[in-house]
Amino acid sequence: MNAAWVANLTGGCLTGNPDAEIFRGRADSRLCRPGDLYVALKGERTDGNLFVLPAWESGADVVLADEQKTLPVPPAGKALVSVSDPLEALQKLARQRRLDFPELQVIGITGSNGKTTTKEILAAILVNWKKDSVLVTEGNYNSDIGLALTLLNLHPGHEIAVLEMGMNRIDEMELLADLAKPRIAVITNVGSAHVGMLGSRESVAEEKRKIFIGSGKDSVAVIAKDSEWSSFLLEGYPGKVRFFGEWGKNGWNSYENLGADGFLLVRNGIEVIFRIPGEHNLLNAMAAVEAASVLGAPESSIVKGLEAIKPLPGRSEVINGAVKVIQDSYNANPESLNAALKLFSSVKTTGRRVLVLGELLELGNETNDLLRLAGRAAAEENPDSIFLFGKSLGNLKDAAVDAGYKGLMKQYVDIKELQNALSEYLRAGDLVLLKGSRGSALERLNKTIGEVSSG
Missing domain, CATH: 3.40.1390.10 (MurE/MurF, N-terminal domain)
Known part of the structure; x- marks a missing residue:
């Protein structure tokens, strides 16, 4: 070029x-x-x-x-x-660059949650197998801009491209599918992320399945076995289908939850240490392995990739210290909150369990109902205390109380006031879950919590 x-x-x-x-x-x-x-x-x-x-x-x-x-x-x-x-010019260049490599094996990954983690797990497996011949989306460059820029990074040595494909508006996925032309398409799940932009979860599912536009008989769809949306997503799909998420099949024997340390997996009779905690991340791993298997990745690379991957910053990231932190504040919606709460409950602690919850954004007309669901979920977890950050969490707070939560619960709209409150409240041995949408930027609390740990 x-x-x-x-x-x-x-x-x-x-x-x-x-x-x-x-x-x-x-x-x-x-x-x-x-x-x-x-x-x-x-x-x-x-x-x-x-x-x-x-x-x-x-x-x-x-x-x-x-x-x-x-x-x-x-x-x-x-x-x-x-x-x-x-x-528009950038996208013309990207479209042509993709066409310049007709033999390229492209895996497109989309979903309401887990796209980036699934992409990184799959990349770890494929890079172990194919080394420098794998192109991988950097970070979460998954939009119509990021995907186009990624495609410009293609060079003749690439055999495989692992492309993250996100969307937050109608018809964006159709554009992404036209640019990337994935032969293997992974849909991690369908949830409420971006429902505010698209109107409903049905619209989210409709957009997600547009990743299949242009698919032929040699295409492969990788979706969750127990997804309530599987029939809808696959309606009219002409290619083959591979399901993930079933234990006892496809080499997945069993697992032991190690809490903050991840999981001890048994795959094809071999023990594998998978260091990303949270059972939702097991599903991400299973999706990645299924996609890698379609390409023919050897079991040795699958095992080495699973063992090499570590939690990504802000995503199920456990930060050890006198006060242990689960940093899961890269983004938030009710489904990812439920997953984070399950992780929260699986991590052992000698002190108190402290939930710090930021705003859940882009929920649209379903905001009030979804916040109430989130409030009930938080109450069921029954942490010792809940610190809320943001103006929009009133319904969540009320729902937690209605669900019987009787612990300490305070709401803040000023980050400095929240930092001061946590500085006074936290003590050695406590476990803190930070969960919120990007707009809340809860990573700003890391320094405050770290000072408590070092003090």
């Missing part, structure tokens, strides 16, 4: 060096390095077109930017391609 390739595909105006090479796509000028195409996108908070020069200074060789903006002249050896719509 080079600047001329970008201009020809997008119909853009090329200024500078047409032979400037491209090996990767970036949308953050601070991360650019030699060989990068910087795509200047206008976001909610800032305009990437303001950072064209910094992108070149950071190392980018080619910039794709908005022709309606005042743009700098590219430095010697570098190039600028100006277009009417940089995002």
Whole structure:
């Protein structure tokens, strides 16, 4: 790929060096390095077109930017391609890059919860098997922007691509499926995440199954065996189906829950240490293994991948100290809260169990009902105390009381007040679960809890 390739595909105006090479796509000028195409996108908070020069200074060789903006002249050896719509142009490039590799085995992973963890487990297995020939979505670059940038990272040495595919609006999954063209599609689950954007869980399921658009008879769907949505998701699907989540089948013999240390699995008679705690993560592992098995991954790589993977930051992450923390605040909805509460109850502690719950966002018209369900779930767990953070949790608080919760429960809307309250309340031996949507940013409490632990 080079600047001329970008201009020809997008119909853009090329200024500078047409032979400037491209090996990767970036949308953050601070991360650019030699060989990068910087795509200047206008976001909610800032305009990437303001950072064209910094992108070149950071190392980018080619910039794709908005022709309606005042743009700098590219430095010697570098190039600028100006277009009417940089995002549309990026997606044209990504679509073509995918078509350039017709033999590429693409696994697309979507679902209301567990996408990133499933992707990382699958990547650990496949990288052990195929080494550098596996392209993997970085972080959670799973949107129409992130997926397109990931596809620009393809090179001739890649045999497999593991692509995370998320959506929060109608028809976004159709676009993602068109870009990625997955032969193997994994749907981890269907829940209430983004229901506020889509209107209902039925609409969420409808969007999720659009990952199958373009699937043929040689395609494979990987879905949960006990999903209430399985029949709906598979309606009209022309390919093969592989189910996950059944013990006693597909090599899964048994497991022992080790609490904060994860699980001791027995797979095909071999003991395997899986270090990500929480039974919901067992399902993520089973989904990943099923997808790897479709590709023919050897059992040795499956075992080594399962043993190599560790909890991701903010996702079922156990932080040890005088006060032990389960940091699960990357995101939250009622289903992921229930999963986190099960993990909370499985971890042993000599002190009190303290639930710190942030807001559950993007629930739309179902907000009140779902918050009440969450409140009842919190009450059933019966922690010693509940600290709520956010203005929207009144229904959750009332539901917990109605369900019989009699422990300490306080609500805060100021993060500093919550930090002070926890600093005074917590003591050595306590176990804290931090759970909330990204908007609550509960990781800001890590320092406060750490100071209690070190004090």
